[in-house]
Amino acid sequence: MKAKQQRMVLVVIAMVAIIGAGLMAAWALSNQANYFYLPEQMAEAPPEVGQAVRLGGMVQEGSLKTEADGVTVNFRVTGNGEAAIPVRYSGILPDLFVEGSGVVAEGSLQANGVFLATNLLAKHDENYVPKELEGMTQQQAAKVAADTTVGLQ
Amino acid sequence: MIAEIGLAALWLAAALAVLQMISGAAALRSVDGSTHPLAIYARPAAIVQAVLAVLAFLMLLRAFAITDLSIKLVATNSHSMKPMIYKLTGTWGNHEGSMLLWVGVLALAGGLLAGLEKRLPEKTMGATLAVQGFIALGFYAFLLLSSNPFERLPVPAAEGIGLNPLLQDIGLAIHPPTLYAGYVGLSVAFSLAMGALLTREVNPNFARAMRPWVLGAWVLLTLGITAGSYWAYYELGWGGWWFWDPVENASLMPWLAATALMHSVSVLAARDALRTWTIMLGVLAFSMSMLGTFLVRSGVLTSVHAFAVDPERGAFILALLLIYIGGAFTIFALRASAVSEGKRFAAVSREGALVFNNVMLSAILAIVLLGTLYPLLAEAFDARVSVGPPYFNPASAIFAIPMFLVMAVGPLLRWKEDKPLRVQFEMLLIAAVLIATLAIVALAGDYPLLPVLGLGLAAALGVAAFLPLRGRKLSRVPTAVWGMVLAHFGVAVSLLGMASEGAFTEERLAAVAPGDTVEMGDWLITLESVAPVAGPNWTAIEARVAARLGEGEAVTLTPQARNFWSPAQATSESALLTRWNGQLYAVIGAQTPDGRWQLRVWWKPFVTFIWYGGLLIALGGVLAIIGRVQVDVKRRKAAELGEERRADLAALTPEPAE
Numbered sequence: 001m002k003a004k005q006q007r008m009v010l011v012v013i014a015m016v017a018i019i020g021a022g023l024m025a026a027w028a029l030s031n032q033a034n035y036f037y038l039p040e041q042m043a044e045a046p047p048e049v050g051q052a053v054r055l056g057g058m059v060q061e062g063s064l065k066t067e068a069d070g071v072t073v074n075f076r077v078t079g080n081g082e083a084a085i086p087v088r089y090s091g092i093l094p095d096l097f098v099e100g101s102g103v104v105a106e107g108s109l110q111a112n113g114v115f116l117a118t119n120l121l122a123k124h125d126e127n128y129v130p131k132e133l134e135g136m137t138q139q140q141a142a143k144v145a146a147d148t149t150v151g152l153q
Numbered sequence: 154m155i156a157e158i159g160l161a162a163l164w165l166a167a168a169l170a171v172l173q174m175i176s177g178a179a180a181l182r183s184v185d186g187s188t189h190p191l192a193i194y195a196r197p198a199a200i201v202q203a204v205l206a207v208l209a210f211l212m213l214l215r216a217f218a219i220t221d222l223s224i225k226l227v228a229t230n231s232h233s234m235k236p237m238i239y240k241l242t243g244t245w246g247n248h249e250g251s252m253l254l255w256v257g258v259l260a261l262a263g264g265l266l267a268g269l270e271k272r273l274p275e276k277t278m279g280a281t282l283a284v285q286g287f288i289a290l291g292f293y294a295f296l297l298l299s300s301n302p303f304e305r306l307p308v309p310a311a312e313g314i315g316l317n318p319l320l321q322d323i324g325l326a327i328h329p330p331t332l333y334a335g336y337v338g339l340s341v342a343f344s345l346a347m348g349a350l351l352t353r354e355v356n357p358n359f360a361r362a363m364r365p366w367v368l369g370a371w372v373l374l375t376l377g378i379t380a381g382s383y384w385a386y387y388e389l390g391w392g393g394w395w396f397w398d399p400v401e402n403a404s405l406m407p408w409l410a411a412t413a414l415m416h417s418v419s420v421l422a423a424r425d426a427l428r429t430w431t432i433m434l435g436v437l438a439f440s441m442s443m444l445g446t447f448l449v450r451s452g453v454l455t456s457v458h459a460f461a462v463d464p465e466r467g468a469f470i471l472a473l474l475l476i477y478i479g480g481a482f483t484i485f486a487l488r489a490s491a492v493s494e495g496k497r498f499a500a501v502s503r504e505g506a507l508v509f510n511n512v513m514l515s516a517i518l519a520i521v522l523l524g525t526l527y528p529l530l531a532e533a534f535d536a537r538v539s540v541g542p543p544y545f546n547p548a549s550a551i552f553a554i555p556m557f558l559v560m561a562v563g564p565l566l567r568w569k570e571d572k573p574l575r576v577q578f579e580m581l582l583i584a585a586v587l588i589a590t591l592a593i594v595a596l597a598g599d600y601p602l603l604p605v606l607g608l609g610l611a612a613a614l615g616v617a618a619f620l621p622l623r624g625r626k627l628s629r630v631p632t633a634v635w636g637m638v639l640a641h642f643g644v645a646v647s648l649l650g651m652a653s654e655g656a657f658t659e660e661r662l663a664a665v666a667p668g669d670t671v672e673m674g675d676w677l678i679t680l681e682s683v684a685p686v687a688g689p690n691w692t693a694i695e696a697r698v699a700a701r702l703g704e705g706e707a708v709t710l711t712p713q714a715r716n717f718w719s720p721a722q723a724t725s726e727s728a729l730l731t732r733w734n735g736q737l738y739a740v741i742g743a744q745t746p747d748g749r750w751q752l753r754v755w756w757k758p759f760v761t762f763i764w765y766g767g768l769l770i771a772l773g774g775v776l777a778i779i780g781r782v783q784v785d786v787k788r789r790k791a792a793e794l795g796e797e798r799r800a801d802l803a804a805l806t807p808e809p810a811e
Contacts, residue, residue: 006494014430014512014515017512017513017515017516018512020516021516021517021520022519025520025524025548026523029523029527029544035539070663070745070747071662071753090662092753093742093743
């Protein structure tokens with residue numbers, strides 16, 4: 001094999017690997033598009049039980065209850081419509097987590113319809129808003145969600 | 154006066170960058186043998202520019218030290234009551250100051266290059282300095298036109314606003330300067346690559362000149378990322394050490410490119426192969442540095458790193474990014490075919506293994522890049538998505554696992570051509586360690602797939618790292634080889650830490666009243682008391698927690714929930730207990746209505762190995778630099794000696810009679 005041929009072979013191998021990585025990333029990312037759910041969507045077309053997703057919305061007024069163990073909280077997340085998803089979370093709540101504030105819960109839906117959160121992203125200072133909820137009213141959030149979620153048409 | 158001196162120094166430095174560019178470009182026009190009259194100014198311009206840019210930075214440092222509230226930047230980001238160390242580090246805890254640090258390091262790197270590098274042909278050096286001056290000019294323009302750090306307030310403020318409490322930590326003294334120095338060190342690699350490409354000097358000599366810069370930048374990047382990861386781990390109070398946050402990815406991407414570049418430049422220096430590939434990686438590595446700067450500094454991301462959201466600045470950096478990267482890739486496309494092919498090598502050879510791992514690193518880079526940019530692109534179309542660990546972990550592991558396997562064997566292979574059978578003992582040994590570890594972990598319990606694979610690979614790599622020393626006399630092993638062994642072992646150590654943290658972490662979360670004890674694994678955790686405490690610019694609730702391992706002695710931990718008052722913000726200060734085999738991590742939460750306190754504790758086995766590994770990797774890089782410099786000095790001495798002897802001989806030999 002001549003040096004020039006060898007260089008071509010190397011270029012082709014590198015291209016194949018990097019394009020492969022790109023395609024794989026594109027495929028995996030298109031699956032990620034429905035990684036973020038609003039309460040309406042979760043009620044309408046719930047993700048598979050146990051699949052890691054994010055649920056974003058507002059903490060419903062009057063729904064926040066702490067269990068007897070002192071560390072497990074139950075609350076409901078609402079969006080634009082009637083839908084309210086019960087969320088269960090064990091852990092230290094973010095500092096500015098209160099009823100009526102926006103929240104993004106990371107976790108998965110359980111078989112009993114409760115969203116088991118492993119992490120809550122809420123404001124940790126006056127200026128910080130979870131990226132997905134930044135500057136959105138509930139109506140806008142619902143519209144945006146309809147645009148971002150594939151396979152709902 | 155401080156601000157005016159600083160500003161004047163910056164303008165002068167910008168003017169010198171123009172001179173450096175013109176003079177460097179003039180060197181390209183020199184006819185063989187004679188130097189263009191303009192070409193002699195490039196080196197001094199670079200050196201004086203470095204002095205001026207560093208002076209400007211020192212002036213800002215002074216303004217922060219004395220809290221000069223007539224300067225807008227100080228008034229909006231500092232506070233007279235802050236401890237001195239945070240006043241100083243606060244200099245780069247904001248947009249303008251951190252860009253000034255960036256530019257200062259850039260100019261310093263250019264000055265060092267101009268002052269120290271004497272091996273390259275003058276033409277190549279001129280082109281390199283011209284490119285370096287062009288880069289510096291863009292960032293001077295950015296500072297002076299859109300983010301002037303020395304702007305005065307019409308009326309001095311009565312008191313400063315203060316610094317984000319998350320940044321009031323010793324981490325701010327270490328993480329940004331090392332990371333920036335690494336980012337910017339890659340600019341020298343970029344300029345050298347461009348210089349060599351423009352003057353058609355892509356050869357082992359050029360690779361040897363470029364190598365210490367790449368190694369140095371890579372060592373600093375490694376340290377910066379390691380420090381940043383540990384800082385986020387203890388400061389954010391979530392117990393995680395890597396979040397795949399876009400700003401973290403922004404530092405990981407240049408590191409991946411620099412790792413590939415460092416290996417490929419070694420092949421070029423040792424074997425004169427991979428010429429164009431090395432140039433391309435040089436361009437890519439600095440492109441990733443600038444992309445990182447753009448992502449972090451333009452305000453497209455909301456995070457603790459995004460100090461100011463100003464679309465004009467974002468557009469400015471984006472324009473610079475397009476000019477430099479676009480320009481570089483255009484020159485690359487035009488000139489790459491003119492670079493003649495390097496030496497050939499077989500698929501099974503040291504070069505082959507390095508090429509494979511270069512490609513795998515590039516693939517991981519592509520995965521991280523797409524995952525980081527996808528949410529931003531989606532947002533441009535008004536769609537909001539989040540990409541997190543469920544994407545990054547498996548997608549990067551697909552390429553990382555074959556890379557680690559090849560990395561175990563690669564250093565054992567010979568250059569140019571080798572037979573797999575020759576290293577069959579080593580390969581069998583590595584495979585045996587891998588399979589045995591996987592089997593033991595799989596039998597021990599039910600753990601997630603990736604951490605289990607990580608443990609197996611860590612064990613195999615740990616053994617494989619030392620195999621290149623087998624059969625060699627240890628006292629005669631070159632320093633650079635020790636560097637490689639250490640760095641590869643560091644990867645194994647770090648991987649062990651990550652996998653162990655992922656597989657074996659124990660966690661306990663409970664609401665406890667003072668005096669109560671909770672159990673976690675072998676640990677007994679007692680909440681002794683909760684009391685308010687106050688610091689210079691914060692008040693806090695501090696818990697005294699006694700941790701006891703079995704029958705051992707109790708150790709007191711004091712996690713705090715802090716409230717800063719300028720700016721008003723609450724943070725959680727975790728408390729850590731470090732043992733050789735892991736770390737106990739405690740966080741105090743809110744008080745429950747019945748008066749108990751939320752307490753969250755983790756036992757993270759071997760988690761510290763993640764950062765020890767990072768330090769080992771960096772140390773390996775330092776050894777490699779030392780080794781190369783030693784060889785270089787020896788070579789120069791030998792050459793000088795040879796010259797002398799020849800001169801002596803010439804003096805002794807009688808002139809031939811005419």
